[in-house]
Amino acid sequence: MRVLVVGGGGREHAVVKALKKSKKVDKLFCAPGNGGIAADAECVSVKATDIKGMVEFAKANGIDFAVVTPDNPLVLGMVDALEEVGVKCFGPNAKAAEIEGSKVFSKRLMQKYGIPTAKSEVFDNAKDALLYLETSEYPCVVKADGLALGKGAIIVNDFEEARAAIDEIMVEHVFGESGNRVLVEEFLTGPEVSVLSFTDGKTLVPMVSSMDHKRAHDFDMGLNTGGMGAVAPNPYYTKEIQEECMQKIFLPTVRAMNADGRPFKGCLYFGLMLTKDGAKVIEYNCRFGDPETQVVLPLLESDLFEIMLAVADERLGEVEVKFSTDSACCVVLASDGYPQKYNTGYQIDLPTLDKNEYIYIAGAKAEGDKLLTSGGRVLGAVARGATLAGAIDKAYKLAGKIHFENAFMRHDIGRRALEAIERK
Numbered sequence: 001m002r003v004l005v006v007g008g009g010g011r012e013h014a015v016v017k018a019l020k021k022s023k024k025v026d027k028l029f030c031a032p033g034n035g036g037i038a039a040d041a042e043c044v045s046v047k048a049t050d051i052k053g054m055v056e057f058a059k060a061n062g063i064d065f066a067v068v069t070p071d072n073p074l075v076l077g078m079v080d081a082l083e084e085v086g087v088k089c090f091g092p093n094a095k096a097a098e099i100e101g102s103k104v105f106s107k108r109l110m111q112k113y114g115i116p117t118a119k120s121e122v123f124d125n126a127k128d129a130l131l132y133l134e135t136s137e138y139p140c141v142v143k144a145d146g147l148a149l150g151k152g153a154i155i156v157n158d159f160e161e162a163r164a165a166i167d168e169i170m171v172e173h174v175f176g177e178s179g180n181r182v183l184v185e186e187f188l189t190g191p192e193v194s195v196l197s198f199t200d201g202k203t204l205v206p207m208v209s210s211m212d213h214k215r216a217h218d219f220d221m222g223l224n225t226g227g228m229g230a231v232a233p234n235p236y237y238t239k240e241i242q243e244e245c246m247q248k249i250f251l252p253t254v255r256a257m258n259a260d261g262r263p264f265k266g267c268l269y270f271g272l273m274l275t276k277d278g279a280k281v282i283e284y285n286c287r288f289g290d291p292e293t294q295v296v297l298p299l300l301e302s303d304l305f306e307i308m309l310a311v312a313d314e315r316l317g318e319v320e321v322k323f324s325t326d327s328a329c330c331v332v333l334a335s336d337g338y339p340q341k342y343n344t345g346y347q348i349d350l351p352t353l354d355k356n357e358y359i360y361i362a363g364a365k366a367e368g369d370k371l372l373t374s375g376g377r378v379l380g381a382v383a384r385g386a387t388l389a390g391a392i393d394k395a396y397k398l399a400g401k402i403h404f405e406n407a408f409m410r411h412d413i414g415r416r417a418l419e420a421i422e423r424k
């Protein structure tokens, strides 16, 4: 089979590496890919959001199967367009991708079908939002309705901060049309868990749980980023909690999407908070998470392509989805200054990899036989181990062997997870 992966970050590199292991995959393309992915797939210079360009490329190159990984093309309907010309896809169509594309849609879905989530109010103008915020409880969370590069949720501690958030989202429109509507949400507390799942709209199979590390600096300080590291499994997510989530959140979500005429096929991501009143949904994503994928897929022992094909054919219930009982840790190496201003163009020196070590390239371009930094998040150093402590140690040793000027990383990826294990 000729397979196309759409996207070009660390997550896509992990997907490409996993697909490459399948005997059924004869040829792998990645659009646009990056300088590191080029070692594992033929990179094609079509932008991930260029639907017309992607359809033309797929037709001209006899693509049998496409994996559409990032949120934007999914919400814009790339799966619909590819399927129209006969390319089978892994990923939801535009109607189903609304579950991530509109937080107002997903909140109403949860409210209608009784799926546990934070209480929330929706506003379509700044005046009404501010009127409500004058007397609301603090802290609370102000969220832009649409996609906002993962930066659309602002935790506010008082009315002044709330006003600044509303200004940013609804008046200055820093997230564009995504800010035409806002949600004001109850502030929840508790450990956060990411659960990625495969679903074909009939069956849902959760993957191993994971924990993202969103803040730029140690001890969860600094700005929110696209993710500075991850570990899997997430020790807070016990068997009992998994069962509770399956019954109260995962299956009800699949049923709700079906009832709404939007059957979801692909990777459905549950961003959960384990509150004292039980697990609640913080967000849905219509795709694999980044960097969670970089720790989840190395633990997958079944053939990823077989699973994706089964999802597309709606026979997920017939295939094996098996994960290792090992743990994995991903330490992101970023360019100093990320997520704000940073320099690029520095040469990256990579070590040779031992068994159970992986490097997923996120922001690098090839120049001759050199690899140069080209983004904020440059790469993920990933290791697998029999224990979480072992995986973390190994990932940091690997990260220590990778060199480029201006590199920075967090030094505490997995620390909270280890503490949770010690408390058990």
Ligand code: AMP
Pocket: 118, 141, 143, 150, 151, 152, 153, 185, 186, 187, 188, 189, 192, 214, 271, 282, 283
């Ligand atoms: P989101 O963009 O919805 O994924 O939110 C980003 C981050 O903001 C989450 O990972 C949480 O850490 C935080 N957050 C979002 N909603 C809430 C909430 N209702 N209560 C507390 N924290 C939240």
Ligand code: GLY
Pocket: 150, 212, 226, 227, 285, 288, 289, 290, 291, 292
């Ligand atoms: N790691 C969170 C996300 O992919 O949105």
